[in-house]
Amino acid sequence: TVTIGVLALQGAFIEHIHYIQRLRPTGYTLKAIPIRSTDELKTCQALIIPGGESTVISSIASRTPGLLESLVEFAQNPEKAVWGTCAGMILMADKHGVGGGRKKGVEGWGGIPGLKVWRNLYGTQLESFEAPLTIPSLSSPSRPFNAIFIRAPAVFSLPHNDESSDPDSLKNGVQVLASLPTEYQPAPPPSDSPLGEPNIEDLGKVMLRKGKKMITSFHPELSGDVRIHEYWVEKCVLGR
């Protein structure tokens, strides 16, 4: 049995649990459990950090003794599979790699070193949208994935980006799995922020993987399509 924890402090965690429960990977039994304490996290091989509100998730974690520290350690452990969706993607960034948002800022947990993100770059709740994504790595790749963006963060810049123009190339170990069609791409964030210069080419990259870590700026657990969960379990959790 492989136990997958879903951080359950705030946000869309129930949906992730239900999607994981729908998967039947050959040779393994999956168990999906909500995580609210360090002891629960210790029983997990893998973790999903859901969408919701990154500042709230972080502040609840910091008020639970030891929990924030164990989440940061888990996120940074290369042996652990971790997937951050939307707010969870924000928390996968560098400690000082989070910009944007109107309220008090938030620190990243460093799951993908060198990752910088910009909160709410896709606009307000009312500007939520759906976009068809082509994701070649999924099963039935010719069928687009209907990606739902809700106050979504964007990649501000990737670690040590090289100049390769191949969207599927491994950039210093960071693999771009999906980009938004150009008509959906966000306007760039300000370049005079403490984060430095955004990398315009990285802004529309909405699904990335580095080893056992993955981020999506949208909400795959709301699409009625389990293919991204299936991909993460096969590649990042089971490593096959």
Ligand code: GLN
């Ligand atoms: N804008 C939210 C944040 O900053 C993320 C929104 C979401 O997870 N749907 O945390």
